[in-house]
Amino acid sequence: MRKLIYGMNLTLDGYIAAAGDDIGWSGLPSDELFQFWLDHELASGLSLYGRKLWEAMSSYWPTGDQQPNATPAQIEFARNWRDTPKVVFSSTIDKVDWNTRLVTGDAIAEITRLKAEDGEPMTIGGATLAGAAMRAGLIDEYVIATHPVLVGGGTPFFSALDSWVKLNLVETRTIPCGVILTRYETRR
Numbered sequence: 001m002r003k004l005i006y007g008m009n010l011t012l013d014g015y016i017a018a019a020g021d022d023i024g025w026s027g028l029p030s031d032e033l034f035q036f037w038l039d040h041e042l043a044s045g046l047s048l049y050g051r052k053l054w055e056a057m058s059s060y061w062p063t064g065d066q067q068p069n070a071t072p073a074q075i076e077f078a079r080n081w082r083d084t085p086k087v088v089f090s091s092t093i094d095k096v097d098w099n100t101r102l103v104t105g106d107a108i109a110e111i112t113r114l115k116a117e118d119g120e121p122m123t124i125g126g127a128t129l130a131g132a133a134m135r136a137g138l139i140d141e142y143v144i145a146t147h148p149v150l151v152g153g154g155t156p157f158f159s160a161l162d163s164w165v166k167l168n169l170v171e172t173r174t175i176p177c178g179v180i181l182t183r184y185e186t187r188r
Helices: 031-042 051-058 061-066 072-083 107-116 127-135
Strands: 004-011 015-018 046-050 086-089 100-103 122-125 141-147 154-156 167-174 180-186
Touching: 004 127, 031 072, 031 141, 046 051, 046 107, 046 127, 051 061, 051 086, 051 127, 061 072, 086 107, 107 122, 107 127, 122 127
Parallel strands: 004 122, 004 141, 046 086, 046 122, 086 100
Antiparallel strands: 004 015, 015 154, 141 180, 167 180
């Protein structure tokens, strides 16, 4: 059975985007934070995206390694992003590219099916998609990079739940730029 991991950058008050889908609060990641996310992605065998996150990622990373100031880590991230199989869940787009499959039907049924397979861990991103997986009890691990900023509203990392989810702290560390990294596993 595959593990499903939900991880993103978020503000201290719990938002992945400020009002208007603004992610400018996160700035450019430090080298250490970027390396953390690169390592996280390298450990994944399949990436699951909601439409908005897919559109953001696919607008840059297919050619991210060809940018004039790309660092070695950014080059590796771009190549890994293209090579890693991806599934996009959306009923409003009709075409995906770069080793990606589009699912327009029942996201929870498809994620449940994918989890039942053998294989490397899967990552999930996008607040709406991850929120649905969270409510269905499908998330096995939460990876959170908390930035020292308050935005007061926007898109929350955690969605409203029907019942409590108890977690075990697996890791915590601070990056010199002030970001706190935490990993939690869901208690089963």
